[in-house]
Amino acid sequence: MTAAEAAERWPGLRLPDEYAALFDPLGGVLFSERCLEALKAASLRQGATLLIGGPVRELQVRPGEVVLEWEGRRLVAENLVITLGAGAGTFLRRWFPEWRIPVQPIRKTVAWFRCSHRGPSDAPYYRADGFPGYLVETDEGTYYGFPDFGEGVKVGRHDGGEPCDMESVNRNFHARPQDQQVLRDFLGRFLPYANEFQRGSVCLYTMTPDEHFVVDTHPEYAHVAVGAGFSGHGFKFAIVMGDILARMVEHEEIPYDLSPFRASRWASDSQ
Structure with missing residues:
Protein backbone atom coordinates (compact mmCIF):
# COMPACT_ATOMS: atom_id res chain seq x y z
CA MET A 1 0.00 0.00 0.00
CA THR A 2 1.07 3.61 -0.44
CA ALA A 3 2.27 5.81 2.41
CA ALA A 4 -1.06 7.63 2.36
CA GLU A 5 -3.02 4.37 2.52
CA ALA A 6 -0.87 3.17 5.43
CA ALA A 7 -1.44 6.44 7.31
CA GLU A 8 -5.19 6.14 6.78
CA ARG A 9 -5.21 2.61 8.18
CA TRP A 10 -2.84 3.43 11.08
CA PRO A 11 -3.21 7.16 11.85
CA GLY A 12 -0.22 7.16 14.20
CA LEU A 13 2.14 6.06 11.44
CA ARG A 14 4.09 8.63 9.41
CA LEU A 15 5.79 7.51 6.21
CA PRO A 16 7.50 9.68 3.59
CA ASP A 17 5.48 9.94 0.38
CA GLU A 18 7.98 7.83 -1.56
CA TYR A 19 7.69 4.91 0.89
CA ALA A 20 5.49 1.86 0.35
CA ALA A 21 4.11 -0.45 3.04
CA LEU A 22 3.69 -4.23 2.96
CA PHE A 23 1.18 -5.62 5.46
CA ASP A 24 1.04 -9.32 6.29
CA PRO A 25 -2.20 -10.14 8.13
CA LEU A 26 -0.73 -13.51 9.16
CA GLY A 27 2.26 -11.90 10.85
CA GLY A 28 2.48 -11.73 14.62
CA VAL A 29 4.58 -11.35 17.73
CA LEU A 30 6.21 -14.04 19.87
CA PHE A 31 6.32 -13.47 23.62
CA SER A 32 9.82 -14.85 24.06
CA GLU A 33 9.71 -15.43 27.83
CA ARG A 34 6.50 -17.44 27.52
CA CYS A 35 8.00 -19.42 24.64
CA LEU A 36 11.06 -20.29 26.70
CA GLU A 37 8.96 -21.37 29.67
CA ALA A 38 6.85 -23.60 27.41
CA LEU A 39 9.92 -25.16 25.78
CA LYS A 40 11.58 -25.75 29.15
CA ALA A 41 8.44 -27.39 30.54
CA ALA A 42 8.15 -29.64 27.49
CA SER A 43 11.82 -30.67 27.80
CA LEU A 44 11.46 -31.52 31.49
CA ARG A 45 8.36 -33.59 30.79
CA GLN A 46 10.41 -35.63 28.33
CA GLY A 47 13.14 -36.33 30.85
CA ALA A 48 15.64 -33.50 30.36
CA THR A 49 17.78 -32.38 33.29
CA LEU A 50 18.26 -28.62 33.58
CA LEU A 51 21.58 -27.39 35.01
CA ILE A 52 22.18 -23.64 35.21
CA GLY A 53 25.27 -21.50 35.78
CA GLY A 54 29.01 -21.84 35.70
CA PRO A 55 31.66 -22.37 33.02
CA VAL A 56 32.84 -25.63 31.52
CA ARG A 57 36.12 -26.50 33.28
CA GLU A 58 37.24 -29.34 31.04
CA LEU A 59 36.02 -30.89 27.81
CA GLN A 60 37.19 -34.04 26.09
CA VAL A 61 35.77 -35.30 22.81
CA ARG A 62 36.39 -38.87 21.81
CA PRO A 63 34.82 -41.03 19.09
CA GLY A 64 31.25 -41.61 20.21
CA GLU A 65 31.66 -39.86 23.55
CA VAL A 66 31.91 -36.42 25.14
CA VAL A 67 33.15 -35.85 28.71
CA LEU A 68 32.98 -32.47 30.39
CA GLU A 69 33.64 -31.08 33.84
CA TRP A 70 31.10 -28.50 34.97
CA GLU A 71 30.70 -27.04 38.47
CA GLY A 72 32.19 -30.14 40.12
CA ARG A 73 30.17 -32.54 38.00
CA ARG A 74 31.56 -35.01 35.50
CA LEU A 75 29.09 -35.35 32.65
CA VAL A 76 29.40 -38.08 30.03
CA ALA A 77 27.25 -38.15 26.90
CA GLU A 78 27.13 -39.68 23.47
CA ASN A 79 26.51 -36.32 21.78
CA LEU A 80 27.15 -32.62 22.31
CA VAL A 81 25.02 -29.79 20.89
CA ILE A 82 26.49 -26.29 21.30
CA THR A 83 23.90 -23.50 21.36
CA LEU A 84 25.45 -20.79 23.48
CA GLY A 85 24.23 -17.58 21.88
CA ALA A 86 26.67 -14.73 22.42
CA GLY A 87 28.99 -17.09 24.30
CA ALA A 88 29.49 -19.42 21.33
CA GLY A 89 32.58 -17.72 19.95
CA THR A 90 34.51 -17.79 23.24
CA PHE A 91 33.57 -21.43 23.85
CA LEU A 92 34.48 -22.57 20.35
CA ARG A 93 37.82 -20.76 20.34
CA ARG A 94 38.77 -22.41 23.65
CA TRP A 95 37.58 -25.96 23.12
CA PHE A 96 37.47 -26.29 19.32
CA PRO A 97 40.15 -23.90 17.95
CA GLU A 98 40.38 -25.94 14.75
CA TRP A 99 36.69 -25.23 14.05
CA ARG A 100 36.94 -21.74 12.62
CA ILE A 101 33.48 -20.22 12.98
CA PRO A 102 33.54 -16.40 12.86
CA VAL A 103 30.84 -15.21 15.25
CA GLN A 104 30.92 -11.79 16.90
CA PRO A 105 28.68 -10.54 19.75
CA THR A 206 25.68 -12.88 17.62
CA MET A 207 26.64 -11.99 14.07
CA THR A 208 28.27 -13.93 11.27
CA PRO A 209 29.96 -12.09 8.37
CA ASP A 210 27.07 -12.90 6.01
CA GLU A 211 24.36 -12.70 8.72
CA HIS A 212 23.29 -16.30 8.04
CA PHE A 213 23.14 -19.01 10.70
CA VAL A 214 25.76 -21.64 11.43
CA VAL A 215 24.14 -25.07 11.75
CA ASP A 216 26.64 -27.86 11.29
CA THR A 217 28.51 -30.83 12.74
CA HIS A 218 32.17 -30.84 13.63
CA PRO A 219 34.39 -31.81 10.66
CA GLU A 220 35.95 -34.67 12.65
CA TYR A 221 33.31 -35.53 15.25
CA ALA A 222 29.85 -36.12 13.81
CA HIS A 223 28.41 -36.38 17.33
CA VAL A 224 29.24 -32.71 18.03
CA ALA A 225 26.92 -30.11 16.50
CA VAL A 226 26.63 -26.36 16.71
CA GLY A 227 23.85 -23.82 16.24
CA ALA A 228 25.25 -20.30 16.39
CA GLY A 229 25.50 -16.92 14.72
CA PHE A 230 21.77 -16.33 14.47
CA SER A 231 22.45 -12.66 13.75
CA GLY A 232 19.45 -11.15 15.47
CA HIS A 233 16.76 -13.13 13.66
CA GLY A 234 17.02 -16.66 14.98
CA PHE A 235 14.53 -16.91 17.83
CA LYS A 236 11.51 -17.51 15.63
CA PHE A 237 13.31 -20.52 14.16
CA ALA A 238 14.07 -22.10 17.54
CA ILE A 239 11.69 -25.05 17.12
CA VAL A 240 12.98 -26.11 13.72
CA MET A 241 16.60 -25.48 14.76
CA GLY A 242 16.16 -27.77 17.74
CA ASP A 243 14.72 -30.47 15.51
CA ILE A 244 17.57 -30.12 13.00
CA LEU A 245 20.32 -30.25 15.62
CA ALA A 246 18.76 -33.30 17.26
CA ARG A 247 18.55 -35.05 13.90
CA MET A 248 22.19 -34.19 13.24
CA VAL A 249 23.60 -35.88 16.30
CA GLU A 250 21.17 -38.80 15.99
CA HIS A 251 22.27 -39.22 12.36
CA GLU A 252 18.70 -38.99 11.11
CA GLU A 253 17.57 -37.67 7.74
CA ILE A 254 17.16 -33.88 7.66
CA PRO A 255 14.49 -32.74 5.17
CA TYR A 256 16.11 -29.37 4.51
CA ASP A 257 19.00 -28.03 2.47
CA LEU A 258 21.52 -26.84 5.06
CA SER A 259 24.32 -26.00 2.64
CA PRO A 260 23.91 -22.19 3.18
CA PHE A 261 24.51 -22.72 6.90
CA ARG A 262 27.64 -24.91 6.84
CA ALA A 263 30.67 -23.63 8.72
CA SER A 264 32.81 -24.72 5.79
CA ARG A 265 31.63 -21.69 3.80
CA TRP A 266 34.50 -19.77 5.41
CA ALA A 267 37.13 -22.48 4.89
CA SER A 268 38.96 -20.54 2.16
CA ASP A 269 39.22 -17.47 4.43
CA SER A 270 41.26 -19.39 7.02
CA GLN A 271 43.78 -20.87 4.62
Missing part, protein backbone atom coordinates in the same frame (compact mmCIF):
# COMPACT_ATOMS: atom_id res chain seq x y z
CA ILE A 106 27.20 -7.10 19.05
CA ARG A 107 25.81 -4.79 21.74
CA LYS A 108 22.29 -3.67 20.81
CA THR A 109 19.70 -1.55 22.58
CA VAL A 110 15.92 -1.61 22.64
CA ALA A 111 13.45 0.64 24.43
CA TRP A 112 9.78 1.11 25.20
CA PHE A 113 7.89 4.38 24.72
CA ARG A 114 4.32 5.16 25.70
CA CYS A 115 1.96 6.99 23.38
CA SER A 116 1.04 10.54 24.39
CA HIS A 117 -2.03 10.88 22.12
CA ARG A 118 -5.21 9.00 21.35
CA GLY A 119 -6.57 8.19 17.94
CA PRO A 120 -10.02 8.75 16.44
CA SER A 121 -11.44 5.82 18.46
CA ASP A 122 -10.11 7.39 21.68
CA ALA A 123 -7.58 4.55 22.04
CA PRO A 124 -3.80 5.09 22.06
CA TYR A 125 -2.47 5.04 18.50
CA TYR A 126 -0.15 2.07 18.89
CA ARG A 127 -2.14 -0.30 21.06
CA ALA A 128 -1.70 -3.95 20.08
CA ASP A 129 -5.32 -4.47 19.07
CA GLY A 130 -5.01 -1.80 16.38
CA PHE A 131 -1.36 -1.57 15.33
CA PRO A 132 1.00 -4.24 13.93
CA GLY A 133 4.57 -5.21 14.59
CA TYR A 134 6.77 -3.31 12.18
CA LEU A 135 10.07 -3.20 10.34
CA VAL A 136 11.12 0.02 8.57
CA GLU A 137 14.07 0.35 6.20
CA THR A 138 15.41 3.91 6.22
CA ASP A 139 18.47 5.61 4.76
CA GLU A 140 19.99 5.62 8.25
CA GLY A 141 19.29 1.98 9.12
CA THR A 142 16.67 -0.71 9.67
CA TYR A 143 14.36 -0.35 12.67
CA TYR A 144 11.80 -2.75 14.10
CA GLY A 145 9.39 -3.02 16.96
CA PHE A 146 6.15 -4.23 18.47
CA PRO A 147 2.91 -2.46 19.31
CA ASP A 148 1.94 -1.52 22.85
CA PHE A 149 0.99 -4.62 24.86
CA GLY A 150 0.82 -2.62 28.08
CA GLU A 151 4.28 -1.21 28.67
CA GLY A 152 4.71 0.90 25.55
CA VAL A 153 5.79 0.56 21.93
CA LYS A 154 8.98 -1.45 21.61
CA VAL A 155 11.65 -0.15 19.21
CA GLY A 156 15.13 -1.33 18.26
CA ARG A 157 17.61 -0.95 15.44
CA HIS A 158 18.41 -4.15 13.60
CA ASP A 159 21.63 -3.10 11.86
CA GLY A 160 24.63 -1.35 13.39
CA GLY A 161 25.61 -1.94 17.00
CA GLU A 162 28.90 -2.17 18.86
CA PRO A 163 31.17 -5.26 18.72
CA CYS A 164 31.74 -6.48 22.26
CA ASP A 165 32.74 -9.33 24.52
CA MET A 166 29.95 -11.08 26.36
CA GLU A 167 31.80 -11.07 29.67
CA SER A 168 32.71 -7.38 29.70
CA VAL A 169 29.93 -5.70 27.70
CA ASN A 170 28.35 -2.68 29.39
CA ARG A 171 24.73 -3.68 30.00
CA ASN A 172 23.71 -0.25 31.26
CA PHE A 173 21.20 1.13 28.74
CA HIS A 174 22.34 4.72 29.34
CA ALA A 175 26.06 3.95 28.96
CA ARG A 176 26.13 5.59 25.51
CA PRO A 177 24.31 8.82 24.52
CA GLN A 178 23.06 7.09 21.37
CA ASP A 179 21.47 4.22 23.32
CA GLN A 180 18.21 6.13 23.53
CA GLN A 181 18.71 8.93 21.04
CA VAL A 182 18.84 6.89 17.82
CA LEU A 183 15.62 5.14 18.82
CA ARG A 184 13.91 8.37 19.80
CA ASP A 185 14.95 9.97 16.49
CA PHE A 186 13.38 7.13 14.53
CA LEU A 187 10.14 7.29 16.49
CA GLY A 188 9.98 11.05 16.11
CA ARG A 189 9.98 10.61 12.36
CA PHE A 190 7.81 7.52 11.89
CA LEU A 191 5.78 6.97 15.11
CA PRO A 192 5.74 10.52 16.50
CA TYR A 193 3.20 9.96 19.28
CA ALA A 194 5.34 7.27 20.95
CA ASN A 195 7.39 9.84 22.82
CA GLU A 196 7.23 9.03 26.54
CA PHE A 197 10.29 6.94 27.41
CA GLN A 198 9.54 4.08 29.81
CA ARG A 199 12.61 1.90 29.94
CA GLY A 200 15.51 0.59 27.90
CA SER A 201 17.48 -2.63 27.73
CA VAL A 202 20.76 -3.92 26.32
CA CYS A 203 20.73 -7.17 24.37
CA LEU A 204 23.27 -9.04 22.27
CA TYR A 205 23.22 -10.18 18.67
Whole structure:
Protein backbone atom coordinates (compact mmCIF):
# COMPACT_ATOMS: atom_id res chain seq x y z
CA MET A 1 0.00 0.00 0.00
CA THR A 2 1.07 3.61 -0.44
CA ALA A 3 2.27 5.81 2.41
CA ALA A 4 -1.06 7.63 2.36
CA GLU A 5 -3.02 4.37 2.52
CA ALA A 6 -0.87 3.17 5.43
CA ALA A 7 -1.44 6.44 7.31
CA GLU A 8 -5.19 6.14 6.78
CA ARG A 9 -5.21 2.61 8.18
CA TRP A 10 -2.84 3.43 11.08
CA PRO A 11 -3.21 7.16 11.85
CA GLY A 12 -0.22 7.16 14.20
CA LEU A 13 2.14 6.06 11.44
CA ARG A 14 4.09 8.63 9.41
CA LEU A 15 5.79 7.51 6.21
CA PRO A 16 7.50 9.68 3.59
CA ASP A 17 5.48 9.94 0.38
CA GLU A 18 7.98 7.83 -1.56
CA TYR A 19 7.69 4.91 0.89
CA ALA A 20 5.49 1.86 0.35
CA ALA A 21 4.11 -0.45 3.04
CA LEU A 22 3.69 -4.23 2.96
CA PHE A 23 1.18 -5.62 5.46
CA ASP A 24 1.04 -9.32 6.29
CA PRO A 25 -2.20 -10.14 8.13
CA LEU A 26 -0.73 -13.51 9.16
CA GLY A 27 2.26 -11.90 10.85
CA GLY A 28 2.48 -11.73 14.62
CA VAL A 29 4.58 -11.35 17.73
CA LEU A 30 6.21 -14.04 19.87
CA PHE A 31 6.32 -13.47 23.62
CA SER A 32 9.82 -14.85 24.06
CA GLU A 33 9.71 -15.43 27.83
CA ARG A 34 6.50 -17.44 27.52
CA CYS A 35 8.00 -19.42 24.64
CA LEU A 36 11.06 -20.29 26.70
CA GLU A 37 8.96 -21.37 29.67
CA ALA A 38 6.85 -23.60 27.41
CA LEU A 39 9.92 -25.16 25.78
CA LYS A 40 11.58 -25.75 29.15
CA ALA A 41 8.44 -27.39 30.54
CA ALA A 42 8.15 -29.64 27.49
CA SER A 43 11.82 -30.67 27.80
CA LEU A 44 11.46 -31.52 31.49
CA ARG A 45 8.36 -33.59 30.79
CA GLN A 46 10.41 -35.63 28.33
CA GLY A 47 13.14 -36.33 30.85
CA ALA A 48 15.64 -33.50 30.36
CA THR A 49 17.78 -32.38 33.29
CA LEU A 50 18.26 -28.62 33.58
CA LEU A 51 21.58 -27.39 35.01
CA ILE A 52 22.18 -23.64 35.21
CA GLY A 53 25.27 -21.50 35.78
CA GLY A 54 29.01 -21.84 35.70
CA PRO A 55 31.66 -22.37 33.02
CA VAL A 56 32.84 -25.63 31.52
CA ARG A 57 36.12 -26.50 33.28
CA GLU A 58 37.24 -29.34 31.04
CA LEU A 59 36.02 -30.89 27.81
CA GLN A 60 37.19 -34.04 26.09
CA VAL A 61 35.77 -35.30 22.81
CA ARG A 62 36.39 -38.87 21.81
CA PRO A 63 34.82 -41.03 19.09
CA GLY A 64 31.25 -41.61 20.21
CA GLU A 65 31.66 -39.86 23.55
CA VAL A 66 31.91 -36.42 25.14
CA VAL A 67 33.15 -35.85 28.71
CA LEU A 68 32.98 -32.47 30.39
CA GLU A 69 33.64 -31.08 33.84
CA TRP A 70 31.10 -28.50 34.97
CA GLU A 71 30.70 -27.04 38.47
CA GLY A 72 32.19 -30.14 40.12
CA ARG A 73 30.17 -32.54 38.00
CA ARG A 74 31.56 -35.01 35.50
CA LEU A 75 29.09 -35.35 32.65
CA VAL A 76 29.40 -38.08 30.03
CA ALA A 77 27.25 -38.15 26.90
CA GLU A 78 27.13 -39.68 23.47
CA ASN A 79 26.51 -36.32 21.78
CA LEU A 80 27.15 -32.62 22.31
CA VAL A 81 25.02 -29.79 20.89
CA ILE A 82 26.49 -26.29 21.30
CA THR A 83 23.90 -23.50 21.36
CA LEU A 84 25.45 -20.79 23.48
CA GLY A 85 24.23 -17.58 21.88
CA ALA A 86 26.67 -14.73 22.42
CA GLY A 87 28.99 -17.09 24.30
CA ALA A 88 29.49 -19.42 21.33
CA GLY A 89 32.58 -17.72 19.95
CA THR A 90 34.51 -17.79 23.24
CA PHE A 91 33.57 -21.43 23.85
CA LEU A 92 34.48 -22.57 20.35
CA ARG A 93 37.82 -20.76 20.34
CA ARG A 94 38.77 -22.41 23.65
CA TRP A 95 37.58 -25.96 23.12
CA PHE A 96 37.47 -26.29 19.32
CA PRO A 97 40.15 -23.90 17.95
CA GLU A 98 40.38 -25.94 14.75
CA TRP A 99 36.69 -25.23 14.05
CA ARG A 100 36.94 -21.74 12.62
CA ILE A 101 33.48 -20.22 12.98
CA PRO A 102 33.54 -16.40 12.86
CA VAL A 103 30.84 -15.21 15.25
CA GLN A 104 30.92 -11.79 16.90
CA PRO A 105 28.68 -10.54 19.75
CA ILE A 106 27.20 -7.10 19.05
CA ARG A 107 25.81 -4.79 21.74
CA LYS A 108 22.29 -3.67 20.81
CA THR A 109 19.70 -1.55 22.58
CA VAL A 110 15.92 -1.61 22.64
CA ALA A 111 13.45 0.64 24.43
CA TRP A 112 9.78 1.11 25.20
CA PHE A 113 7.89 4.38 24.72
CA ARG A 114 4.32 5.16 25.70
CA CYS A 115 1.96 6.99 23.38
CA SER A 116 1.04 10.54 24.39
CA HIS A 117 -2.03 10.88 22.12
CA ARG A 118 -5.21 9.00 21.35
CA GLY A 119 -6.57 8.19 17.94
CA PRO A 120 -10.02 8.75 16.44
CA SER A 121 -11.44 5.82 18.46
CA ASP A 122 -10.11 7.39 21.68
CA ALA A 123 -7.58 4.55 22.04
CA PRO A 124 -3.80 5.09 22.06
CA TYR A 125 -2.47 5.04 18.50
CA TYR A 126 -0.15 2.07 18.89
CA ARG A 127 -2.14 -0.30 21.06
CA ALA A 128 -1.70 -3.95 20.08
CA ASP A 129 -5.32 -4.47 19.07
CA GLY A 130 -5.01 -1.80 16.38
CA PHE A 131 -1.36 -1.57 15.33
CA PRO A 132 1.00 -4.24 13.93
CA GLY A 133 4.57 -5.21 14.59
CA TYR A 134 6.77 -3.31 12.18
CA LEU A 135 10.07 -3.20 10.34
CA VAL A 136 11.12 0.02 8.57
CA GLU A 137 14.07 0.35 6.20
CA THR A 138 15.41 3.91 6.22
CA ASP A 139 18.47 5.61 4.76
CA GLU A 140 19.99 5.62 8.25
CA GLY A 141 19.29 1.98 9.12
CA THR A 142 16.67 -0.71 9.67
CA TYR A 143 14.36 -0.35 12.67
CA TYR A 144 11.80 -2.75 14.10
CA GLY A 145 9.39 -3.02 16.96
CA PHE A 146 6.15 -4.23 18.47
CA PRO A 147 2.91 -2.46 19.31
CA ASP A 148 1.94 -1.52 22.85
CA PHE A 149 0.99 -4.62 24.86
CA GLY A 150 0.82 -2.62 28.08
CA GLU A 151 4.28 -1.21 28.67
CA GLY A 152 4.71 0.90 25.55
CA VAL A 153 5.79 0.56 21.93
CA LYS A 154 8.98 -1.45 21.61
CA VAL A 155 11.65 -0.15 19.21
CA GLY A 156 15.13 -1.33 18.26
CA ARG A 157 17.61 -0.95 15.44
CA HIS A 158 18.41 -4.15 13.60
CA ASP A 159 21.63 -3.10 11.86
CA GLY A 160 24.63 -1.35 13.39
CA GLY A 161 25.61 -1.94 17.00
CA GLU A 162 28.90 -2.17 18.86
CA PRO A 163 31.17 -5.26 18.72
CA CYS A 164 31.74 -6.48 22.26
CA ASP A 165 32.74 -9.33 24.52
CA MET A 166 29.95 -11.08 26.36
CA GLU A 167 31.80 -11.07 29.67
CA SER A 168 32.71 -7.38 29.70
CA VAL A 169 29.93 -5.70 27.70
CA ASN A 170 28.35 -2.68 29.39
CA ARG A 171 24.73 -3.68 30.00
CA ASN A 172 23.71 -0.25 31.26
CA PHE A 173 21.20 1.13 28.74
CA HIS A 174 22.34 4.72 29.34
CA ALA A 175 26.06 3.95 28.96
CA ARG A 176 26.13 5.59 25.51
CA PRO A 177 24.31 8.82 24.52
CA GLN A 178 23.06 7.09 21.37
CA ASP A 179 21.47 4.22 23.32
CA GLN A 180 18.21 6.13 23.53
CA GLN A 181 18.71 8.93 21.04
CA VAL A 182 18.84 6.89 17.82
CA LEU A 183 15.62 5.14 18.82
CA ARG A 184 13.91 8.37 19.80
CA ASP A 185 14.95 9.97 16.49
CA PHE A 186 13.38 7.13 14.53
CA LEU A 187 10.14 7.29 16.49
CA GLY A 188 9.98 11.05 16.11
CA ARG A 189 9.98 10.61 12.36
CA PHE A 190 7.81 7.52 11.89
CA LEU A 191 5.78 6.97 15.11
CA PRO A 192 5.74 10.52 16.50
CA TYR A 193 3.20 9.96 19.28
CA ALA A 194 5.34 7.27 20.95
CA ASN A 195 7.39 9.84 22.82
CA GLU A 196 7.23 9.03 26.54
CA PHE A 197 10.29 6.94 27.41
CA GLN A 198 9.54 4.08 29.81
CA ARG A 199 12.61 1.90 29.94
CA GLY A 200 15.51 0.59 27.90
CA SER A 201 17.48 -2.63 27.73
CA VAL A 202 20.76 -3.92 26.32
CA CYS A 203 20.73 -7.17 24.37
CA LEU A 204 23.27 -9.04 22.27
CA TYR A 205 23.22 -10.18 18.67
CA THR A 206 25.68 -12.88 17.62
CA MET A 207 26.64 -11.99 14.07
CA THR A 208 28.27 -13.93 11.27
CA PRO A 209 29.96 -12.09 8.37
CA ASP A 210 27.07 -12.90 6.01
CA GLU A 211 24.36 -12.70 8.72
CA HIS A 212 23.29 -16.30 8.04
CA PHE A 213 23.14 -19.01 10.70
CA VAL A 214 25.76 -21.64 11.43
CA VAL A 215 24.14 -25.07 11.75
CA ASP A 216 26.64 -27.86 11.29
CA THR A 217 28.51 -30.83 12.74
CA HIS A 218 32.17 -30.84 13.63
CA PRO A 219 34.39 -31.81 10.66
CA GLU A 220 35.95 -34.67 12.65
CA TYR A 221 33.31 -35.53 15.25
CA ALA A 222 29.85 -36.12 13.81
CA HIS A 223 28.41 -36.38 17.33
CA VAL A 224 29.24 -32.71 18.03
CA ALA A 225 26.92 -30.11 16.50
CA VAL A 226 26.63 -26.36 16.71
CA GLY A 227 23.85 -23.82 16.24
CA ALA A 228 25.25 -20.30 16.39
CA GLY A 229 25.50 -16.92 14.72
CA PHE A 230 21.77 -16.33 14.47
CA SER A 231 22.45 -12.66 13.75
CA GLY A 232 19.45 -11.15 15.47
CA HIS A 233 16.76 -13.13 13.66
CA GLY A 234 17.02 -16.66 14.98
CA PHE A 235 14.53 -16.91 17.83
CA LYS A 236 11.51 -17.51 15.63
CA PHE A 237 13.31 -20.52 14.16
CA ALA A 238 14.07 -22.10 17.54
CA ILE A 239 11.69 -25.05 17.12
CA VAL A 240 12.98 -26.11 13.72
CA MET A 241 16.60 -25.48 14.76
CA GLY A 242 16.16 -27.77 17.74
CA ASP A 243 14.72 -30.47 15.51
CA ILE A 244 17.57 -30.12 13.00
CA LEU A 245 20.32 -30.25 15.62
CA ALA A 246 18.76 -33.30 17.26
CA ARG A 247 18.55 -35.05 13.90
CA MET A 248 22.19 -34.19 13.24
CA VAL A 249 23.60 -35.88 16.30
CA GLU A 250 21.17 -38.80 15.99
CA HIS A 251 22.27 -39.22 12.36
CA GLU A 252 18.70 -38.99 11.11
CA GLU A 253 17.57 -37.67 7.74
CA ILE A 254 17.16 -33.88 7.66
CA PRO A 255 14.49 -32.74 5.17
CA TYR A 256 16.11 -29.37 4.51
CA ASP A 257 19.00 -28.03 2.47
CA LEU A 258 21.52 -26.84 5.06
CA SER A 259 24.32 -26.00 2.64
CA PRO A 260 23.91 -22.19 3.18
CA PHE A 261 24.51 -22.72 6.90
CA ARG A 262 27.64 -24.91 6.84
CA ALA A 263 30.67 -23.63 8.72
CA SER A 264 32.81 -24.72 5.79
CA ARG A 265 31.63 -21.69 3.80
CA TRP A 266 34.50 -19.77 5.41
CA ALA A 267 37.13 -22.48 4.89
CA SER A 268 38.96 -20.54 2.16
CA ASP A 269 39.22 -17.47 4.43
CA SER A 270 41.26 -19.39 7.02
CA GLN A 271 43.78 -20.87 4.62
